Amino acid sequence: MSAALPADLRGGRGERTFGLLRELRRRPEMVLALVIVGFLLFTALFPGALTDLSPTDVDVAGALQPPSAAHWFGTDDVGRDVFARVIYGTRVTLSIVAGSLAISAVLGGLAGLVAGYFGRWPDMVAARGVDVILSFPPIILGVVITGVLGTGITNLVMALAIVYLPLFFRIARAGAIAEAGRTYVEAARSLGVPEWQILVRHVLRNVLPLILVQYMILFPLALQIEAALGFLGLGIQPPTPDWGAILEQSKNYLLFAPWMSVFPGLFIVLAASGVILLGRSVQRIVDAA
Amino acid sequence: MGGHLLRRLLAAFVTALLSSLAVFLLVRAVPGDIVAQMLGQAGGDPATEQALRGFFGLDRPVWQQYLAWLGQVLQGDLGTSWTQGLPVAGIVGQAFAVTLELGLLTLIVATAIGVPMGLVAGIHEGRLLDNVIQGINILGLAAPVFWIGLMLLIGASALIGWSPPFMYSSPGQDLWQNLQILLLPILSLGLLQAVAYSQFVRQSVVSALQQDYVRTAIAKGLPQRKVFFKHILRNILIPLVTFMGLILVQILGGVVVIESLFALPGLGRLLLTSIQNRDLPVVQGGLLLVVGVALSLNILIDMLYQYLDPRMRR
Numbered sequence: 001m002s003a004a005l006p007a008d009l010r011g012g013r014g015e016r017t018f019g020l021l022r023e024l025r026r027r028p029e030m031v032l033a034l035v036i037v038g039f040l041l042f043t044a045l046f047p048g049a050l051t052d053l054s055p056t057d058v059d060v061a062g063a064l065q066p067p068s069a070a071h072w073f074g075t076d077d078v079g080r081d082v083f084a085r086v087i088y089g090t091r092v093t094l095s096i097v098a099g100s101l102a103i104s105a106v107l108g109g110l111a112g113l114v115a116g117y118f119g120r121w122p123d124m125v126a127a128r129g130v131d132v133i134l135s136f137p138p139i140i141l142g143v144v145i146t147g148v149l150g151t152g153i154t155n156l157v158m159a160l161a162i163v164y165l166p167l168f169f170r171i172a173r174a175g176a177i178a179e180a181g182r183t184y185v186e187a188a189r190s191l192g193v194p195e196w197q198i199l200v201r202h203v204l205r206n207v208l209p210l211i212l213v214q215y216m217i218l219f220p221l222a223l224q225i226e227a228a229l230g231f232l233g234l235g236i237q238p239p240t241p242d243w244g245a246i247l248e249q250s251k252n253y254l255l256f257a258p259w260m261s262v263f264p265g266l267f268i269v270l271a272a273s274g275v276i277l278l279g280r281s282v283q284r285i286v287d288a289a
Numbered sequence: 290m291g292g293h294l295l296r297r298l299l300a301a302f303v304t305a306l307l308s309s310l311a312v313f314l315l316v317r318a319v320p321g322d323i324v325a326q327m328l329g330q331a332g333g334d335p336a337t338e339q340a341l342r343g344f345f346g347l348d349r350p351v352w353q354q355y356l357a358w359l360g361q362v363l364q365g366d367l368g369t370s371w372t373q374g375l376p377v378a379g380i381v382g383q384a385f386a387v388t389l390e391l392g393l394l395t396l397i398v399a400t401a402i403g404v405p406m407g408l409v410a411g412i413h414e415g416r417l418l419d420n421v422i423q424g425i426n427i428l429g430l431a432a433p434v435f436w437i438g439l440m441l442l443i444g445a446s447a448l449i450g451w452s453p454p455f456m457y458s459s460p461g462q463d464l465w466q467n468l469q470i471l472l473l474p475i476l477s478l479g480l481l482q483a484v485a486y487s488q489f490v491r492q493s494v495v496s497a498l499q500q501d502y503v504r505t506a507i508a509k510g511l512p513q514r515k516v517f518f519k520h521i522l523r524n525i526l527i528p529l530v531t532f533m534g535l536i537l538v539q540i541l542g543g544v545v546v547i548e549s550l551f552a553l554p555g556l557g558r559l560l561l562t563s564i565q566n567r568d569l570p571v572v573q574g575g576l577l578l579v580v581g582v583a584l585s586l587n588i589l590i591d592m593l594y595q596y597l598d599p600r601m602r603r
Contacts, residue, residue: 131304132311135580137542140560144576147564148316224433228546231435232561247436251550255452258443265436272431 030281036274044091053081055088055241064257074259089241100160108165112172130166138163146234171214175207216279220272301584308580323567367574377574388555392540398479403486411494429484435546438477474551493525527597534590
């Protein structure tokens with residue numbers, strides 16, 4: 001019977017922890033996702049804990065060595081340790097993706113919220129802009145923006161943020177439209193609550209889960225575009241370790257030194273699949289709620 | 290339906306117009322135009338520079354440049370390439386032919402692999418086979434397309450000692466060599482899109498299985514095969530066809546990286562090189578084509594959907 005009670009009626013902290021454990025045991029997918037994401041977060045925060053080697057120290061004499069006990073992922077064309085580069089690259093790559101998507105989510109989400117809630121001309125104008133961005137395949141837009149503006153972190157982040165803005169806009173707009181018609185909004189309005197307060201306190205709160213799920217859905221896609229731009233030489237430039245940039249360097253040594261391209265790619269796959277799994281689990285929870 | 294189509298066409302036209310304006314402003318807003326590139330580090334004397342700017346029309350205000358370009362485009366003239374001196378329409382068209390062949394073959398491969406995968410997974414929902422296929426799907430969604438290409442190159446060379454030919458040849462010149470060079474690009478793009486297909490088809494089958502008409506069909510004792518082909522497959526066919534269009538748009542984007550990796554002279558690589566060379570007429574023409582294709586595909590999907598599903602016809 002107690003299982004059916006809401007969590008906060010179910011007694012003390014200890015029991016709640018057990019509840020959480022039980023919950024996780026029923027969701028192996030989520031456990032796997034949390035392990036992967038946790039590992040990558042740890043790697044991004046404390047790369048030094050995983051390797052003593054430097055990601056940028058050049059050692060020409062030891063170039064293009066295959067994986068060994070000393071160099072787990074081998075060395076690259078100028079003798080840098082590939083494992084160290086991949087580990088240190090985790091922070092670079094993931095923070096760029098996470099940061100640009102966060103910018104996208106805030107700007108797109110707010111614009112969508114306002115457009116959906118108030119409608120009329122701001123909605124019309126924003127919708128046109130969104131259509132324009134969506135008329136390009138994402139990667140092509142990324143290539144055009146970074147190609148024209150030039151390489152560098154700022155341009156890369158801007159490109160990724162622009163590419164995904166419309167998708168946050170749309171989801172927030174749809175959510176705001178749905179919420180604006182609810183009775184609680186009408187009730188708040190009739191009580192004299194100012195419009196912006198309804199928007200922030202009530203509508204935003206209900207749209208936020210949608211934006212969160214969207215963020216996790218888009219993360220793996222944005223990661224792939226970030227890597228692709230790096231691979232095309234339009235993203236982060238060497239010697240800064242970035243997964244896509246490492247792959248760009250590797251393509252001239254594809255057959256002589258396959259380890260240079262295998263391992264960074266595996267980390268991209270690991271990160272993307274971790275977030276995909278996490279997104280699916282969260283989506284299930286949001287859907288059930 | 291005619292009015293609806295007209296409205297959609299008009300909206301697409303406006304979007305294309307705005308997109309071309311955005312591209313035009315973007316490519317001209319940054320320092321370092323083609324004249325600066327031609328004159329190089331040393332820089333020419335101001336008179337030469339001015340003459341060259343005048344030649345390319347870069348000395349006029351941007352809005353005048355845009356209107357002049359737009360006027361030409363509306364008459365069917367995409368202008369002349371600044372680096373090759375050839376008509377942009379020809380250059381872009383030639384590149385698009387390569388991309389189109391790649392895209393269509395990819396679509397065939399993706400459909401042939403992805404649809405059966407999704408059907409099998411959907412029918413075995415929740416069982417081992419479904420979980421295995423879903424695992425593959427997640428890995429496929431997670432892997433960057435160019436990395437799959439790299440792995441295929443390494444794998445083909447390491448396992449069977451085969452590498453694609455270096456020189457591109459069109460299907461007209463040498464079909465065999467053409468297919469050889471397209472094989473790995475098609476596979477890398479195709480595997481990726483197959484996964485998207487498989488996800489979509491699985492979901493459609495799973496929700497079809499929950500429908501009342503399927504339950505009735507099973508309950509009245511129809512053989513499984515008949516339920517599958519007559520009820521499930523027929524009903525997921527319509528969304529499947531529309532999903533195909535979506536996949537084509539995706540492929541159109543995916544080709545940029547794949548074409549650079551495999552040195553295919555397609556639209557994606559053309560865009561990349563002409564952006565690097567600041568060959569603005571080619572960039573503008575190429576992007577106009579990309580946007581045009583993407584928008585028309587969307588309209589086509591919409592029309593197809595209405596045509597295939599009688600309930601949508603009104």
